[in-house]
Amino acid sequence: MYKYLNQINSPHDLRRLKETEIEVLSKEIRRFLINSVSKTGGHLASNLGVVELTLAMHTIFDSLRDKFIWDVGHQSYVHKMITGRREDFTTLRQYKGLSGFPKRKESFHDHFDTGHSSTSISAALGMASVRDLKREDHSIVAVIGDGALTGGMAFEALNHAGQNKSNLLVILNDNEMSISQNVGGMSNYLSKLRTTPMYSKVKGDVENLISQIPAIGKTMVKTAEKAKDAIKYFVVPGVFFEELGFTYIGPIDGHNYNALCKALKQSKNISGPVLLHVLTKKGKGYSLAEASPHDFHGVSPFKVDSGKPLSNKDKVTYSDVAGKSLIELAEEDQRVVSITAAMPAGTGMTGFSQRYPHRFFDVGIAEQHAVTFAAGMAAEGYKPFVPIYSTFLQRGFDQVVHDVCIQNLPVTLLVDRAGLVGNDGETHHGSFDISFLSCIPNLTFMSPKDGKELRAMIKYAGKVNGPVAIRYPRGSAGEVASELGEEIITGKGEIVYEGGKDVVIFALGHMNDVGLKVCRSLQEQGIKATLVNPRFIKPLDEYLILQQAHRCKRIYTIEDHIKIGGFGTQVLTLLNDNQINKQVKIFALPDMFVEHGNVEILHDFYGLSGEKITESIIADFVSNASEKMMMSR
Numbered sequence: 001m002y003k004y005l006n007q008i009n010s011p012h013d014l015r016r017l018k019e020t021e022i023e024v025l026s027k028e029i030r031r032f033l034i035n036s037v038s039k040t041g042g043h044l045a046s047n048l049g050v051v052e053l054t055l056a057m058h059t060i061f062d063s064l065r066d067k068f069i070w071d072v073g074h075q076s077y078v079h080k081m082i083t084g085r086r087e088d089f090t091t092l093r094q095y096k097g098l099s100g101f102p103k104r105k106e107s108f109h110d111h112f113d114t115g116h117s118s119t120s121i122s123a124a125l126g127m128a129s130v131r132d133l134k135r136e137d138h139s140i141v142a143v144i145g146d147g148a149l150t151g152g153m154a155f156e157a158l159n160h161a162g163q164n165k166s167n168l169l170v171i172l173n174d175n176e177m178s179i180s181q182n183v184g185g186m187s188n189y190l191s192k193l194r195t196t197p198m199y200s201k202v203k204g205d206v207e208n209l210i211s212q213i214p215a216i217g218k219t220m221v222k223t224a225e226k227a228k229d230a231i232k233y234f235v236v237p238g239v240f241f242e243e244l245g246f247t248y249i250g251p252i253d254g255h256n257y258n259a260l261c262k263a264l265k266q267s268k269n270i271s272g273p274v275l276l277h278v279l280t281k282k283g284k285g286y287s288l289a290e291a292s293p294h295d296f297h298g299v300s301p302f303k304v305d306s307g308k309p310l311s312n313k314d315k316v317t318y319s320d321v322a323g324k325s326l327i328e329l330a331e332e333d334q335r336v337v338s339i340t341a342a343m344p345a346g347t348g349m350t351g352f353s354q355r356y357p358h359r360f361f362d363v364g365i366a367e368q369h370a371v372t373f374a375a376g377m378a379a380e381g382y383k384p385f386v387p388i389y390s391t392f393l394q395r396g397f398d399q400v401v402h403d404v405c406i407q408n409l410p411v412t413l414l415v416d417r418a419g420l421v422g423n424d425g426e427t428h429h430g431s432f433d434i435s436f437l438s439c440i441p442n443l444t445f446m447s448p449k450d451g452k453e454l455r456a457m458i459k460y461a462g463k464v465n466g467p468v469a470i471r472y473p474r475g476s477a478g479e480v481a482s483e484l485g486e487e488i489i490t491g492k493g494e495i496v497y498e499g500g501k502d503v504v505i506f507a508l509g510h511m512n513d514v515g516l517k518v519c520r521s522l523q524e525q526g527i528k529a530t531l532v533n534p535r536f537i538k539p540l541d542e543y544l545i546l547q548q549a550h551r552c553k554r555i556y557t558i559e560d561h562i563k564i565g566g567f568g569t570q571v572l573t574l575l576n577d578n579q580i581n582k583q584v585k586i587f588a589l590p591d592m593f594v595e596h597g598n599v600e601i602l603h604d605f606y607g608l609s610g611e612k613i614t615e616s617i618i619a620d621f622v623s624n625a626s627e628k629m630m631m632s633r
């Protein structure tokens, strides 16, 4: 079935194949990827686009000695396939299975872990600098997409690399797409490079030509220099990168294996940093993905013929609710705008962007900028909302502190993908936001138990004249009724289930679902439990928490977040400050990076499933009862 693919046991095997055989191999790789990812889910379109590029890199370089750094890393599947991990693709992104991103612990061919965007050039430059200090001579290659190039870190690194002068190859994989359509001035500049009449002109020819312009006399020299510069700007391809100190090669057809090999070889002989501009098609070889690369960027299992997902995708997600609620708010309040850092669809904002194109801003993969941009708008009297994944907000921490909260500006962070996200794993779980946000003065911080409450919280945020954050998870928000849900009052929680005084459970946000199951199971065992939805992480509903803590024998908290600095520790501090000396058990994630896998499996493993929590609470009651018996003897 896979004539040539089956012959590739290591990258060295590539060098035995002829050009025509590489062409067939490329098709086989694409067929393998489509079939395999259609069963497991994963990042498809980006990988289909880099087949020839990856093969050429492995032909010209030796990935055990030379170091490839894949930006974001979602396009590293082909690299994984030909570095001995093809068999593992049945387990892709599953619990204990193959990671969807490069992992140093997975293979000696992976030299740097990625997942968040725009880190590759910095990491590559760091490695190149050590190589130079040690006087070693291997190659370092960063592969960065046009989307990832919109991230500030990439520019910071280009700026440094141009001056540093270390030998370093940056391959710019330009497919004119981020997850959605790419945006920004750099993206426009790359489009111009694609269409320049100098398309394949080698820059040396042009520079030669320029150097032949005669310069006579002092004024003439100056004029000639100016003219040279002007000409250079018009005719030297990639002058932006050239001026930064890079040698620019390209653009090269990224699906032409021979041309790629030639350009990679050429780059090896150039001293200093080189930028190789490669043009590829996202989704190449799968017509549905070529036509709609956005839909096949990250997929759940799907039918290959139709491209339709296998499972029912009609569930309303928290992101959907956020998008709809923001449209409603924008209707009422002209000052409401929405800002995304390259995640319009993932954050549920497609509808908003269509409805209010002039009030919607996609700033590229630039979370820091997104937050400060929002602060600027807020300072001018607008009400910016920033829907952003919890994990990517980590990038914007200082901006939240320095630009939003110190000035007490009315920016609302819609912290999507809070808690464990599942298959993307440790780089993407949203398990730190409570720790890093709740310590910031002026911020109001909430978490809804369901979609209905999210809608109410967004409405409430619209009225707050200061910074607000609302955290909610990836996935289904349950049924969202058309009415708004209970009114949100600052610092007020609610009792969700009144079962009695043996146990009180404070469950944060979506963990109320679990909390409810636990209460019912405990009830069956004769343990009377009450469930409280605190709604607010900041300010805490101190009255309700203290009241319930006084009244109940045992106190538990549940959150989809790490324990350190989380919601439970704040409850603990409150009780301590109020001299309530009862034992509190915090159900939260441990102090470690949680691996990839299905969220239910992970929650169960880390003791956050209804079953595990119920068992643990019952065990407390049993051990307490036996302690009492021992003491009475």
Ligand SMILES: Cc1ncc(C[n+]2csc(CCOP(=O)(O)OP(=O)(O)O)c2C)c(N)n1
Residues within 6 Å of the ligand: 046, 072, 074, 075, 115, 116, 117, 144, 145, 146, 147, 148, 149, 173, 175, 177, 178, 179, 282, 341, 342, 343, 365, 367, 392, 395
């Ligand atoms: C800091 C950060 N923000 C957002 C993302 C989400 N994200 C993953 S891939 C991607 C688009 C990348 O586009 P590009 O680099 O051009 O790669 P392509 O998929 O087009 O090959 C985005 C926005 C991320 N991984 N990291």
Ligand SMILES: CC(=O)[C@@H](O)[C@H](O)COP(=O)(O)O
Residues within 6 Å of the ligand: 043, 072, 074, 115, 179, 297, 298, 346, 417, 421, 424, 474
């Ligand atoms: C690679 C990356 O960062 C994104 O593609 C991410 O995987 C999207 O996650 P969601 O599927 O939760 O939108």
Ligand SMILES: [Mg+2]
Residues within 6 Å of the ligand: 145, 146, 147, 148, 173, 174, 175, 176, 177, 178
């Ligand atoms: Mg791209």
